[in-house]
Amino acid sequence: MTDHKTVSIVMIEDDEGHARLIEKNIRRAGISNTITHFTDGTSALDYLFNAADGPQRNGPALVLLDLNLPDMSGTDILAKIKATDGPLRRTPVVVLTTTDDKVEIQRCYDLGCNVYITKPVNYESFAQAIRQLGLFLSVIQVPDMEPGG
C-alpha cells in the first residue's frame, strides 16, 4: 500500500454540505489522499476523461458518486465510467447516495458499481459509515491506468 498517496479521490456530489461532511469524516478516518470535488455531472465527466490532471491521463483514482445530480443522473456517469471499452472501466466507483430503493441499488450494481452506500440521515451512522469507507479506502487496491487512451 505504498502508492496510496497517488490514488486520488474524485467526489461527485451536488450538495456542498454533504461533500463537506464526507470529506471531514474521510479525513477523520486518516485518509489524506487528494479529494477533488465536483457539484455537477458535466464538469466531473470532463475532469475524469479529459483533464490533464484527471484520472485518465494521470494515474489511478476512486470515484465517490452521488446519484442525484442537477444536470444528469449519477447512473449515467456510472454507465460512462463503466462502459465496456472505456479507459476508466476498472476505476472503483463507490455510490454514496440517499436513495435506498431496491431497484436503484440493483441497477447500479448491474452497471458495474463497486460499492453502494446509503447515506444514513442519522449523523452518527453517517459519520460511522464514512469512516468505515475511509478504512475501506485505506486497504483497497486500485488498478493502474492503462497507458494511452
Place this chain on the structure above:
Amino acid sequence: MAQRMVLGFGVTEGRMGRFLVAAMALGFAALIAAGIAAAWSTARNEAHTRDVNHTYEVELAIDRTRIAIEQSETTRRGFLLTGDPIYLDTYRSTMADLPTLIARIATLTRDNPLQQGNLAKLRALTDDLARQRERTIAAAQRGDRAAALALFVSETSAPRMRAVRTLAGAMAGEEQRLLAIRNAEQRASVRVFYTTLAIAGLLLVLVAAVTLATVLRYTRDLATSRDRVRDFADTLEAQVAERTADLTRANDEIQRFAYIVSHDLRSPLVNVMGFTAELEGAAATLCALIDRAEAHAPEIVTEDARLAAREDLPEAIGFIRSSTQKMDRLINAILKLSREGRRVIAPEPLDLTAMIDGITASLTQQLAQRGATVTVERPLPTIVSDRLATEQIFSNLIENAVKYLDPARVGQIVVRGKRDRARVTFEIEDNGRGIAPNDHSRVFDLFRRSGNQDQPGEGIGLAHVRTLAYRLGGVIDVASELGQGATFRLTLPVALTDATIVATSGKAP
C-alpha cells in the same frame, strides 16, 4: 353519456307505447262501433224487407178478393142467363170463400186504420150485393125469369160493383203507397248498411295502416337503440381501459411525487443532522474550554459565556436534533407508503383465519399486559389477494385496537367476515376508547391522529391501511362513537384480479 342515452330510450319508449295503445284503442273502438252499426242496419233492412213482403201479401189478398167478387158476379149472371146450376154451384163456392178472403185482409191490415175503414165499407157493400143476388137467384130458381130479370135491371148492382171496384182499387192504391214508402225505406236502409260497411272497411284499413306504421317505427327505433347500446357496449371497454390508464397515470404521478419529495427532503436533512453533530462537537470543545478557563482564569469567564456553552447550545442542539429525527421518521413514513404503492401485488388464495391467528399470536404479550382478548368468528371467508398487504392491513388494525383499548373496560376485540357476492366485508370490532365521528375520515389521513395523544405513533398506520386497501381494490371505513369502541369495516374483492389492481409502473428517479 350512458345516463343520457337511457333517458332517451325511456322517453321514446313511453311516448311510443302511449301513442300505440291510444291509436289501437281508438281504432278498435271505431271498428266495434262500425260492427254494431252494420248489425243494426242489417236488422233494419230485414224489418223493411218484412214490411215490403207484408204489403205484397196484402195486395195479393185484395186482388184475390176482387177476383172472387168479380167471379161471383160473372157466375150469377151466367146462371141468370142460362139457368144452368153449374153457374150456381160456382157462385155459391165463390161466395163461401169471400168472408175468408176478407178476413185475411183484415188480419193483414190490422195495424192500418185506413184499410180497416175501407174493409168495413167493403163488407157492407158485399153483404148488400149478396142479399140482392140471393133475391134474383131465388126468383130465377122459381122459374120466374121475368121477375128475376126485372129485379136484375132494377137493382143497383152495376153501381154497387163499381163501388166495390173503386174501393178495392183504393185499397190497392193505399198498399201501393205503403209499398213505395217501404221500398224507399228499404233502399235507404240498404244504403245505410253499405255506407256503414264502407266506413268500417275504411276504418279497418286506417287502423291497420296506423298500427303497422307505428309498429314499424317502433321496431326501427328499437333496432336503432339496440345498435346504439351495442356500439356503446363496444366502446365501454375501451373507455374503461382509458379511464384505468388515466387513473394509473395519476396514481403513478402521486407515487412518484411522494417518492421524489420524500427522497429529496432527506438530502438537506442529512446536512442539518450532520452539521448539528458537528456543532455539538464544537460546543463540547467550547464547553471544555470554558471549564478550563473557569479553573485557571475565572475572571475571563462571563456568566453569559458560561450559560451559552453549558445550557443554550446543548438545548438548541437538542431541539434541532429531536425535530430532525421526527422529520426523518415522517419522511421515512411517506417513503414507505410510496414504496408500498409501487410494490408488485401478487394475488394468492389466503386462509384469513390462520392469518389472524398468527397476528394474534404475535400480539400475545401486549394482550396479556392489558388483559384483552381477540375473538375470531371462525371460519373467516377465504379470499384471493396479496398476502403481505392483507397481513399488513389486519395486523395494523388489530394492533390499533389493542393499542387504543379503554383501561376502564376489559378489552374485547372481535374479528368477523361475511361474504356478499363478489366482495367480502371484514369487521374488526373493539370496545376501546372509540373515535369521535368528526375524526372518522381524519384518522385515515397521513400524520393525523385522534383523541388522547398518550400512545406513541406518527399517524401512519391507518393511512397505510387505507392505501393498501385501495391497492387491493378494497375500501375501509370506521363506525364509532367516542368512548363506545370502534368497528373498522374492510371490504375486499373475493378474488383480486389484474383488472382490479391499481397498477403502478412508476420508476424511482
